[in-house]
Amino acid sequence: MSSTRTPSRRTASGWVIGHVAGAPVIVAPTWLIAVAVLTVLSVPAARALTGLDGSAVWVVALAFVVLLFASVFLHEVAHGLVARARGQEPHEFVLTLWGGHTAFGGPAPTPATNAIVAIVGPVVNLALAAVFGGLLALDVVPRGTVLWALLWSGAVTNGFVGVFNLLPGLPLDGGRVLEAAVWAATRSRYTGTVAAGWVGRVVAVGVVAWALLGPLNANAESFTDVVWAVVIGAFLWAGASAAIRGARAQRNVDGVTVASVGHAAVTVGHGDSLAHAGAAAAAAGVQDVVVLAPDGRPAAYVDRAAAASVPPHAAGSTAVTAVSVPLPVGATVDGTLVGQALLADLARATRLSPVVVALVDGRVTGLVRATDVIAAIRA
Template identity: 90%
Template sequence: MILAPSWLVAVAVLTALSVPAARALTGLEGSAVWVVALAFVVLLFASVFLHEVAHGLVARARGQQPHEFVLTLWGGHTAFGGAAPTPATNAIVAIVGPAVNLLLGALFWGALALDVVPRGTVLWALLWSGAVTNGFVGVFNLLPGLPLDGGRVLEAAVWAATKSRYTGTVAAGWVGRVVAAGVVVWALLGPLSGGASSVVDVMWAVLIGVFLWSGASAAIRSARSQRNVEGVTLDSVGHRAVTVGHGDSLAHAGAVAAAAGVQDVVLLSPDGRPAAYVDRAAAASVPAQVAGSTPVTAVSVPLPVGATVDGTLVGHALLNDLARATRLSPVVVALVDGRVAGLVRASDVIAAIRA
């Protein structure tokens, strides 16, 4: 479990906000009421932690690997090693978190209903706090919009119906934006309609709305990047190239490239390995009248051994191969059936994913 620095801010703010409720429920004053308020907050985050652990345990049972449980200013989240492989797993992992909170809320409420704990005592106040906060966390997280768990369920439903994870994420992200806007509107309309909401309540609700909007927008951007990743091919990120010998002239290399209608040229070593590529800017700076006597190696950039990728790969597989190769050189050669098919520049790959 990781406690983000913002978690301490949340503890301090929520403790201060809980003091009036703790005072009303227990009648305590002074430092005692602050201790009870802090206990409310600790109980809340303990429930959030159990919420995240439930996500992790069910995800592991469904084949996902949870990496960490993080408590933050806005509650918590579970980081996984990869995305859910199926809509069913996505929905089941998402819904189990709120289900745990609703179960805890019911247990706390059941303990209150037994009426064996005297009203107004600290224990009674803690039971009341556990029932209310778990009920709120469970219901709120079931709202159908990302980044909430209910948004993951909606995402899974649309994904299953359309057979497109991208469509599911974008749809749930836009609903999440609607939910975020609704929270802000609700917060602002309360005081305007004569409600009893305090300034702090309004500010807190607006902050939650902003957080939800940010999370929904991030989900939409991530889905678009993911779609771009899945569509990565040699044709989308690379440029066709021709090959020339290590001892050829720049003029010969230019003629071969022009005949093929391409701009990139790869030099082959005597053993047939891609050994270098022509720097376009350097080649363009050579006067035409001396290109025939200029060795192509004079305007070429050496390629280290291993700076090649399999040009038949697509999507994540191609990106993984590119990640390996571009650690050696920012420009790599794509091979198809052992023959040079093109050049791929790391900058073009990044631009394609962001497009």
């Protein structure tokens, strides 16, 4: 199986065995589990196709698995090369327990790129299946030989990988094509991802239903086949659900503004009293107050809890700086930014202080707290 992802940095752990198109090729530790399990499962087929036994049949079974993962690797490389040709840089190619995936440094910029990059992988597998099948059809390789068995394995496994990945649901490549189609029709990436994610859930249920009901009707599937189908169905459900959650999180990110995550604030001078600050806030209908330094820089903000603890009769004689939290230089964000750009600026500023000041044309417009930003994204 194959899927595409868009991390901001390397996410996979494992052994780097090379580079393609400037991106590392990573073999995840779980890949070794896949090789071992698939080799065991391939032994009966290798024995039936070649008539071999003993250690020889295990070597052939292992060759089947190596050929399968070579095809998966070509599938992933096709994703990466076509993506790069369309301006979307591949970030890493990873072989895993479930086959592999290609990660990119950013999402596809257009529905067309999303669809083309997705579909090229299965197309490569179907082309390989046609090549292997064509060589079998020529009937120049004697049936029952190891070479004939390898051609048979290449045709069957590539055909299966190609067709299976074209199923129209995330996280499969066919799901990316469906996502692109809905995105193009609705002009909403979010709608496309959610629609393809829900179809992916339907596909996952269908795989499990086929596994559980198919053997009852045809009585032709083994218990191992049923278990594998159920596991694959669970994997598809998890991938589809993750895509839906990711789309919702991205929608929240795209909708982030200072107004949605911050609070309006008024400014007072560093020499003003708490009573003056309270009056200014009440007149503006806000709760937050920013204290300006003599040079006009935001130097502190009033701690609401500390201000509330001051008796009313003492507010006039209490300096506003006595109930304020200092702000380091640079703890400001551009209040005109939105979405990812605003989050990037907030990430920079909140490294200095968990509370930062929003500025528009050099004028204080509000306070933004890191906890409110996190809550808004997770909502």
